[in-house]
Amino acid sequence: xxxxxxxxxxxxxxxxxxxxxxxxxxxxxxxxxxxxxxxxxxxxxxxxxxxxxxxxxxxxxxxxxxxxxxxxxxxxxxxxxxxxxxxxxxxxxxxxxxxxxxxxxxxxxxxxxxxxxxxxxxxxxxxxxx
Numbered sequence: 001x002x003x004x005x006x007x008x009x010x011x012x013x014x015x016x017x018x019x020x021x022x023x024x025x026x027x028x029x030x031x032x033x034x035x036x037x038x039x040x041x042x043x044x045x046x047x048x049x050x051x052x053x054x055x056x057x058x059x060x061x062x063x064x065x066x067x068x069x070x071x072x073x074x075x076x077x078x079x080x081x082x083x084x085x086x087x088x089x090x091x092x093x094x095x096x097x098x099x100x101x102x103x104x105x106x107x108x109x110x111x112x113x114x115x116x117x118x119x120x121x122x123x124x125x126x127x128x129x130x
Contacts, residue, residue, distance in 0.1 A: 011036045011058040018060065019078075027074035032067060034060050034075050059095075064103060071103075076110075093130040096122065 009022035018036050019025055026033050038057045062073040094105055106121040 011060050013058075018058075019075075023078045024075045025078050027072075027076060030074040031071035032062065032073045034062050034073055036060055067103075069103075090119075094122070095130055 009018065009024075011018050011022065013021045013036065036058045038059070060075075090107060096105060104121055104123045107119050108116045109119055110116055
C-alpha cells in the first residue's frame with residue numbers, strides 16, 4: 001500500500017537512479033553521501049532486509065563508521081510541497097541500532113524564505129528493528 005502512494009519510494013532502483021526515481025537529490029555541500037544498498041553490503045549489525053513488504057531488498061543508508069563527529073550527509077526533495085493544514089505527512093522507517101558512530105537523524109522543512117525548521121530528530125533506535 002505505502003509504495004503506491006504518490007511521492008513514496010522503496011529504493012528498488014539500479015545504482016544511483018534512486019535520486020531521480022524517488023525525487024531526491026544529494027546535498028553538494030555536505031560531507032558524505034547517502035546510497036542504496038542491501039544487508040549483504042552494510043554489515044552484521046545492520047538490518048537483514050528492508051522494510052518494504054514483498055520482494056523489496058534495498059534501503060537508503062549512510063556508513064558513519066569512517067566519518068568524523070560533526071560530518072553531515074544530507075538529501076533533499078527535488079519537488080516543492082505547498083503549505084497545508086494537516087494534509088502533508090512524511091512517513092519513513094529508520095534503523096540506527098548498535099553503532100557508536102551513529103549520529104542524529106533529523107528531518108527539516110524549509111520555509112518559503114529558506115529557513116530550515118527542525119520537525120523531528122532521533123539520536124538512536126533502542127531496538128534492533130525498523
